[in-house]
Amino acid sequence: MTISIAHLGPPGTYAEQVTAFYANWLAKKTGNQAMLCPYSSISQSLQAVASGETQLAVVPVENSIEGSVTMTMDTLWQLDSLRVQLALVMPIAHALISCASSLDTIQTVYSHPQALAQCQGWLAQFLPNVQLVASNSTTESLQRLDGDLTAAAIASSRAAELYKLPILASNINDYPDNCTRFWVVSQWVEDLVKISGSASYTSLAFSVPANLPGTLLKPLQVFAGLGINLSRIESRPTKRSLGEYLFFIDLEADVQEEQMRCALAKLTEHTEILKIFGSYKILPITIGS
Numbered sequence: 001m002t003i004s005i006a007h008l009g010p011p012g013t014y015a016e017q018v019t020a021f022y023a024n025w026l027a028k029k030t031g032n033q034a035m036l037c038p039y040s041s042i043s044q045s046l047q048a049v050a051s052g053e054t055q056l057a058v059v060p061v062e063n064s065i066e067g068s069v070t071m072t073m074d075t076l077w078q079l080d081s082l083r084v085q086l087a088l089v090m091p092i093a094h095a096l097i098s099c100a101s102s103l104d105t106i107q108t109v110y111s112h113p114q115a116l117a118q119c120q121g122w123l124a125q126f127l128p129n130v131q132l133v134a135s136n137s138t139t140e141s142l143q144r145l146d147g148d149l150t151a152a153a154i155a156s157s158r159a160a161e162l163y164k165l166p167i168l169a170s171n172i173n174d175y176p177d178n179c180t181r182f183w184v185v186s187q188w189v190e191d192l193v194k195i196s197g198s199a200s201y202t203s204l205a206f207s208v209p210a211n212l213p214g215t216l217l218k219p220l221q222v223f224a225g226l227g228i229n230l231s232r233i234e235s236r237p238t239k240r241s242l243g244e245y246l247f248f249i250d251l252e253a254d255v256q257e258e259q260m261r262c263a264l265a266k267l268t269e270h271t272e273i274l275k276i277f278g279s280y281k282i283l284p285i286t287i288g289s
């Protein structure tokens, strides 16, 4: 069987690198081959799975420096039918790629907003007067270079190699321990890859019934009372009215565990809409593997 996997493209993005690692891991574990399908945004990658165009999508969720990838959270909330199968954590090292021979001629730097944000200190120090332009992905920004000596892009050294473009500066991220967590997402009906043993994390999101004292405390007390540890909590605007939020939570427990089943049952009493994104394990990625 060939499994189709959507990811942020064009080829050479960090998302594609993680997808290629996952495809390799999948082939070894299940014997199934994968077909990588690039999409021009994270939202389109998730919509591809939701509509059945692809069986899986690999999307960035959270960065150790910049925090959550809001496009992923917002789209997951909007698309009801998606389930997280696995998390992959990859170290990220950015390079400044340009046809220019020195930093002096550069006037514009293009990249994905996460990459621009992860290099903001370096950019302020070495290119303080340039214009920063957001693109859909790191490799989409490479299309802007094309012999232009005033343009540079931030992407991986792997992407520079792939498109045969020169690297002007390496390891330009502000913190060396720059890691991004990606999720492998499927439809709820799919159980493409069974991983034995219990999952380490459960992710969910909820809206709350009213903006009153203790409205967030009550759902959180459910987890505290049952001894379930939170590993992440994030809020996002509901987009209904100013000051109304959705809460995204990662928990260190499997949905199959008795405590978690009990917690989820109680949680419905204190939430308005509750969406469970699933239970999953984490696979660390070492570059070069």
Ligand SMILES: O=C(O)C(=O)Cc1ccccc1
Binding pocket: 008, 012, 013, 014, 015, 016, 060, 092, 112, 114, 115, 136, 137, 138, 139, 180
């Ligand atoms: O644009 C890419 O290459 C992506 O995969 C998104 C991204 C950008 C920066 C860090 C991690 C993921």
